Amino acid sequence: MASPTASAAAIVSSLSPSPVAAERPIPHGSLLFRGSRNGSGPLRLNSSRQRRLSPAPRAAKAVGAEKADPLNVMIAGAPASGKGTQCELIKAKYGLVHISAGDLLRAEIATGTENGKQAKEFMEKGQLVPDEIVVNMVKERLLQADAQEKGWLLDGYPRSYSQSMALENLGIRPDIFILLDVPDELLVERVVGRRLDPVTGKIYHLKYSPPENEEIASRLTQRFDDTEEKVKLRLQTHYQNIESLVSIYEDVIIKVKGDAMVEDVFGEIDKLLTSSREKKSEMVATS
Numbered sequence: 436m437a438s439p440t441a442s443a444a445a446i447v448s449s450l451s452p453s454p455v456a457a458e459r460p461i462p463h464g465s466l467l468f469r470g471s472r473n474g475s476g477p478l479r480l481n482s483s484r485q486r487r488l489s490p491a492p493r494a495a496k497a498v499g500a501e502k503a504d505p506l507n508v509m510i511a512g513a514p515a516s517g518k519g520t521q522c523e524l525i526k527a528k529y530g531l532v533h534i535s536a537g538d539l540l541r542a543e544i545a546t547g548t549e550n551g552k553q554a555k556e557f558m559e560k561g562q563l564v565p566d567e568i569v570v571n572m573v574k575e576r577l578l579q580a581d582a583q584e585k586g587w588l589l590d591g592y593p594r595s596y597s598q599s600m601a602l603e604n605l606g607i608r609p610d611i612f613i614l615l616d617v618p619d620e621l622l623v624e625r626v627v628g629r630r631l632d633p634v635t636g637k638i639y640h641l642k643y644s645p646p647e648n649e650e651i652a653s654r655l656t657q658r659f660d661d662t663e664e665k666v667k668l669r670l671q672t673h674y675q676n677i678e679s680l681v682s683i684y685e686d687v688i689i690k691v692k693g694d695a696m697v698e699d700v701f702g703e704i705d706k707l708l709t710s711s712r713e714k715k716s717e718m719v720a721t722s
Contacts, residue, residue: 504719505586506531506712507608509684512591512615513673514666515625516693517700521615522590524701529708532582536592539572540564550575570601577607596679603683611711612684613704614677615693619670626666630655 506529512518526533543551544558550572554564569592577587589609593599602608628641633656639646646652660669681688691703 504715505584506708506715507587507589507610508708509589509593509609509612510591510615511612511677511680512693513617513622514669515622515629516615516617517697518591518615520697521613521693521701521704522588524697525588525704525708528705529586529588529712531586531588532579533588533590534573534576534582534592535590536569536573539576540569543572566595566598566601570598570605573602574605574607593680594676596683599680599683609684609687610715611707612680612688613707614688614690615700616690617693619667621694622670623663623666626661627663629661630657 508525508531510518510522510525512521522533525531540551540554544555545551550568554568554572557564557568573589573592576582577589593602624642625640628643630639630641630646631637632639632646632651632654634654638644639651639655646655660666689707691700691707693700
């Protein structure tokens with residue numbers, strides 16, 4: 436089974452639109468959440484195709500007339516929504532700097548930065564790392580030259596109202612927020628069927644990507660939290676997190692159905708990102 440990184444270039448190449456196709460107008464809409472009746476199910480989004488996606492306000496910045504600001508993207512999705520795969524495809528097509536708060540936190544701790552040292556103190560006490568430390572890590576990473584020049588893809592962050600407001604207060608806001616939407620039943624099936632080969636580190640799925648032979652199958656292990664009960668708890672937390680972000684990002688958040696084939700999901704994301712980038716270019720050209 437090819438890794439997301441290895442297959443990204445092939446999928447991106449096959450989905451690159453022709454010049455004619457790229458000029459077609461793409462409908463967008465403002466999305467609103469409606470909570471489930473029982474309070475534990477997924478939030479649903481209603482798309483209004485009467486309004487086009489508006490570029491997010493940005494902090495004042497000198498921009499050359501010949502070049503638009505780079506594209507800045509946030510992406511979120513429930514466990515097993517395929518977010519990691521889509522991030523690889525977005526990176527391959529658009530060259531954005533991929534930033535995951537979890538990976539960033541681990542890297543800062545490993546390199547012994549001031550932020551990392553503070554975070555480690557809390558983790559060693561079994562406490563959550565305070566928002567201000569993580570927000571500071573994210574801010575410093577977003578301000579680095581590569582993210583400023585190429586644009587960024589912020590993966591799975593922010594996760595709460597307080598985190599999103601902290602970024603807002605720093606003038607950090609995406610041009611578009613992609614939300615992958617996958618039915619709960621499929622998410623549970625994807626997670627519960629996952630298995631790890633402890634020898635090679637390869638991830639299998641009993642239904643969608645079974646092991647090649649009995650020898651491998653006999654040594655596969657399952658993560659302790661890849662059970663239906665724990666997955667449903669994680670999903671509930673995910674929906675609560677997303678609901679808390681709606682009031683901040685309602686003008687830029689777009690739901691993309693994530694239960695289709697990988698290349699089809701990316702095809703929809705590609706259209707949205709291309710449209711957003713073209714809008715930024717038009718704004719620079721007319722300014």
